[in-house]
Amino acid sequence: MTKITRETVQDSLDPTDWQDLREQGHRMLDDMLDYLKQIRQRPVWQPAPQAVREVFRQPLPQASGDLAAAHATFMHDILPYAVGNAHPGFMGWVHGGGTPVGMLAEMLAAGLNANLGGRDQIPVEVEWQIVRWMRELFGFPDTASGLFVTGTSMANLIAVLVARTAVLGGAVRYQGMASGGKRLTAYTSAGAHGCIAQAMDLTGLGMDALRVIPVDERFQMDIAALTAAIAQDREQGYTPFFIAGTAGSVDVGAIDDLTALADLAQKEALWFHIDGAYGALAMLSPELAPRLAGLERADSVAFDFHKWGQVPYDAGFILVRDGTLHYDAFASPAAYLRRETCGMAAGSPWPCDFGPDLSRGFRALKTWFTLQVYGAERLGMSIAKTCALGQYLKQRIEATPALELLAPVALNIVCFRYRCDDADRVNAAIVIAIQESGIAAPSTTTINGKLAIRAAIVNHRTDTVDIDALIDAALKFGESIAHNRNDHGTE
Numbered sequence: 001m002t003k004i005t006r007e008t009v010q011d012s013l014d015p016t017d018w019q020d021l022r023e024q025g026h027r028m029l030d031d032m033l034d035y036l037k038q039i040r041q042r043p044v045w046q047p048a049p050q051a052v053r054e055v056f057r058q059p060l061p062q063a064s065g066d067l068a069a070a071h072a073t074f075m076h077d078i079l080p081y082a083v084g085n086a087h088p089g090f091m092g093w094v095h096g097g098g099t100p101v102g103m104l105a106e107m108l109a110a111g112l113n114a115n116l117g118g119r120d121q122i123p124v125e126v127e128w129q130i131v132r133w134m135r136e137l138f139g140f141p142d143t144a145s146g147l148f149v150t151g152t153s154m155a156n157l158i159a160v161l162v163a164r165t166a167v168l169g170g171a172v173r174y175q176g177m178a179s180g181g182k183r184l185t186a187y188t189s190a191g192a193h194g195c196i197a198q199a200m201d202l203t204g205l206g207m208d209a210l211r212v213i214p215v216d217e218r219f220q221m222d223i224a225a226l227t228a229a230i231a232q233d234r235e236q237g238y239t240p241f242f243i244a245g246t247a248g249s250v251d252v253g254a255i256d257d258l259t260a261l262a263d264l265a266q267k268e269a270l271w272f273h274i275d276g277a278y279g280a281l282a283m284l285s286p287e288l289a290p291r292l293a294g295l296e297r298a299d300s301v302a303f304d305f306h307k308w309g310q311v312p313y314d315a316g317f318i319l320v321r322d323g324t325l326h327y328d329a330f331a332s333p334a335a336y337l338r339r340e341t342c343g344m345a346a347g348s349p350w351p352c353d354f355g356p357d358l359s360r361g362f363r364a365l366k367t368w369f370t371l372q373v374y375g376a377e378r379l380g381m382s383i384a385k386t387c388a389l390g391q392y393l394k395q396r397i398e399a400t401p402a403l404e405l406l407a408p409v410a411l412n413i414v415c416f417r418y419r420c421d422d423a424d425r426v427n428a429a430i431v432i433a434i435q436e437s438g439i440a441a442p443s444t445t446t447i448n449g450k451l452a453i454r455a456a457i458v459n460h461r462t463d464t465v466d467i468d469a470l471i472d473a474a475l476k477f478g479e480s481i482a483h484n485r486n487d488h489g490t491e
């Protein structure tokens with residue numbers, strides 16, 4: 001065992017030469033600022049060579065290394081091979097772009113190393129500030145609660161847990177799902193994100209208890225079908241308890257008729273949850289906010305600051321109308337978490353009383369900086385801009401005979417394809433070719449059985465030149481891939 005001597009006591013993990021570290025730290029900061037400033041000059045994405053992968057298959061280092069060397073490895077072997085969502089040409093899936101302000105705030109948060117599980121500290125107050133701002137933005141009452149989580153997948157899971165406890169009572173926390181002898185059923189649309197079904201799985205309700213309601217031609221949940229499904233379940237002895245509407249569906253960006261869902265949930269006394277992962281923050285745009293009418297009537301809303309909010313990953317959020325129900329679903333007494341009215345154990349309730357995490361990072365800080373520095377108006381304008389770019393892309397597709405629009409463009413997601421024989425195969429290959437070219441990064445989805453090139457414009461840096469580049473690349477690769485196929489007969 002190490003003997004405590006003067007030397008070992010001094011041997012903390014802090015540097016012996018702070019000046020040296022300071023200079024190295026400034027170089028690291030400069031590199032990241034340069035990266036963001038010059039990001040357009042880089043490919044969106046490039047596949048990593050095997051040699052680069054090998055760098056990360058070395059044994060556990062035993063001896064001390066050098067920070068400058070680790071930084072060099074980062075610059076050489078990590079940074080160039082990220083997925084590229086900070087790049088304006090990135091349009092795959094639904095990824096936020098991040099901001100330099102968010103990056104700097106992350107550094108401050110990491111330096112402070114606050115644990116936001118609870119206790120009497122202003123970092124927790126910063127999280128509560130975000131809760132108050134979100135109540136204000138979404139028109140929720142002062143009694144609403146909120147919590148940062150990793151992402152909307154976790155936020156949706158929390159919503160199901162709160163709704164489950166609300167309908168079955170606190171006994172379910174002790175006796176499990178069998179406690180009330182009820183068979184709960186939940187409802188969502190065919191366009192809902194897979195994490196709703198996953199939440200049913202993880203809560204023990206089971207994925208079969210989720211009724212997947214068809215969508216209409218605008219990709220909104222079919223209200224008549226939903227009403228009928230609830231009635232049928234009641235007839236068969238089930239206990240309907242939860243409707244998950246979607247505000248900004250992941251495949252096409254559709255917004256369910258939230259007012260109709262709110263009316264139905266009210267009439268049937270069901271919990272009305274909204275998965276607003278990326279779409280809910282459209283509330284920041286006065287132009288888009290009316291499209292979310294009905295959201296203010298939800299029992300809970302799950303959304304991400306890391307998508308349209310441009311906060312660096314990760315920053316998901318759950319807002320619950322009835323903060324008491326939220327607390328009752330998670331709070332538990334533990335001797336080592338005993339509360340006081342003063343001292344460091346004051347300030348109850350704590351964030352850990354509203355979710356499954358005890359130790360939690362300071363996600364609130366990068367979000368606070370983002371809202372504080374850019375302001376709601378400017379963030380709202382950047383959100384509206386991505387929707388305007390969606391319309392621009394739609395118009396370009398409609399004006400290009402070789403391309404075909406596959407779904408209406410409600411917000412910022414555009415699904416289209418190159419017209420040709422064997423279109424599914426060709427369009428999948430077009431997307432891979434575009435990604436590998438580094439020009440742009442769309443992804444794919446399936447719309448009415450057809451494989452679509454899907455562009456989700458989420459990044460505040462994206463502009464018309466990036467849309468033009470995507471169109472040009474789709475045409476160029478479409479022509480060569482479809483043509484090659486004819487040349488070679490099969491394939």
Ligand SMILES: *Cc1c(COP(=O)(O)O)cnc(C)c1O
Nearest residue numbers: 094151152153193250277278304
């Ligand atoms: C992104 C997304 C999710 C999942 O959110 P994460 O933050 O990735 O966990 C859920 N629903 C919708 C509609 C999404 O767009």
